[in-house]
Amino acid sequence: MIPHKRPRILLTGELEAGALAEYKAQAELIRLITPDHNSLIKALADCDAAVTRPTDRLNAEDFAELKGSRLKIIANHAVGYENLDLAAARQAGIWVSNTPDVLTQTTAELAWALLLAVARRLVEGDQLVRSGSWTGWEPNQLLGTSVFGKRLGIVGAGRIGQAMARIGKGFGVELLYYSPNRKPEFEAETQARYLTLPEIFAEADLISLHMPGGPETRHLITAELLSSVKPGCLLVNTGRGAAVSEQALIQALKHGTLAGAALDVYEFEPQVSAELRALSNVVLAPHIGSATVETRRNMALMCLKNIQLALAGKQPPQALFNLA
Numbered sequence: 192m193i194p195h196k197r198p199r200i201l202l203t204g205e206l207e208a209g210a211l212a213e214y215k216a217q218a219e220l221i222r223l224i225t226p227d228h229n230s231l232i233k234a235l236a237d238c239d240a241a242v243t244r245p246t247d248r249l250n251a252e253d254f255a256e257l258k259g260s261r262l263k264i265i266a267n268h269a270v271g272y273e274n275l276d277l278a279a280a281r282q283a284g285i286w287v288s289n290t291p292d293v294l295t296q297t298t299a300e301l302a303w304a305l306l307l308a309v310a311r312r313l314v315e316g317d318q319l320v321r322s323g324s325w326t327g328w329e330p331n332q333l334l335g336t337s338v339f340g341k342r343l344g345i346v347g348a349g350r351i352g353q354a355m356a357r358i359g360k361g362f363g364v365e366l367l368y369y370s371p372n373r374k375p376e377f378e379a380e381t382q383a384r385y386l387t388l389p390e391i392f393a394e395a396d397l398i399s400l401h402m403p404g405g406p407e408t409r410h411l412i413t414a415e416l417l418s419s420v421k422p423g424c425l426l427v428n429t430g431r432g433a434a435v436s437e438q439a440l441i442q443a444l445k446h447g448t449l450a451g452a453a454l455d456v457y458e459f460e461p462q463v464s465a466e467l468r469a470l471s472n473v474v475l476a477p478h479i480g481s482a483t484v485e486t487r488r489n490m491a492l493m494c495l496k497n498i499q500l501a502l503a504g505k506q507p508p509q510a511l512f513n514l515a
């Protein structure tokens with residue numbers, strides 16, 4: 192086989208323009224945008240590297256098929272990586288990297304935007320003004336909930352959950368948190384109180400979910416937890432949709448147990464049930480937690496850096512495991 196001069200990189204989504212220019216300067220790009228599964232596997236086997244989206248799923252069988260192909264690295268264009276079977280990738284000798292840190296603040300900003308939007312009924316207000324039927328200032332119109340002085344429960348105090356908490360200091364909320372492990376430095380810095388999951392759900396006025404995906408967190412937020420919240424409680428989810436059963440969430444919102452929710456992620460993404468879409472007490476965003484020009488550029492460039500190192504025979508800086 193005649194070796195290709197420039198590495199072949201598969202892209203399954205369009206990259207931010209500034210980052211794309213860098214890719215073009217360094218590689219031959221194979222653009223297979225939103226591929227079906229079979230085409231994806233075929234294309235991966237014929238490339239040196241790939242930049243994948245969190246919706247591109249590769250299981251153990253897929254990696255077994257890719258073993259021995261020219262593929263050296265999958266750079267997942269996301270911090271989450273539950274879409275990829277890491278053990279199988281390792282077994283196949285294919286690196287997998289992700290994009291931590293660069294999206295932390297941006298995603299926490301979106302979580303705050305969602306929290307404020309649902310608390311202040313911003314989407315309902317926008318619809319009222321657009322409809323042309325707004326008749327002017329009224330003392331009782333679209334009354335929401337103040338966040339100042341409320342208790343904010345952070346569930347999942349990783350990088351993004353902690354950033355959410357730090358921003359919360361500026362909004363004057365009292366911080367509660369739950370994470371599988373206690374974080375003493377975070378507690379000292381923010382005065383966040385560590386509680387169990389049931390305690391968070393019983394005590395918080397506002398709850399923000401920041402959990403990673405995968406089997407450990409699937410349906411961790413049970414119907415029972417959702418039914419134990421204080422009146423008026425609002426829930427935000429910018430982690431992974433499957434942390435809460437969509438049906439349980441709909442029931443809690445319909446019965447008013449939860450006063451409102453603001454979501455960026457969904458259990459059956461990109462499908463969002465008609466029942467959820469019909470509710471007025473929800474704000475629904477299309478998985479845009481990290482979607483700013485700056486952050487998407489940095490994420491794509493981080494993927495490129497990892498690819499360069501893997502193709503130079505070195506360990507990529509954001510590799511999710513070691514290859515022996």
Ligand code: GLV
Pocket residue numbers: 245268269270271272294480481
């Ligand atoms: C997006 O959801 C990500 O994991 O970066």
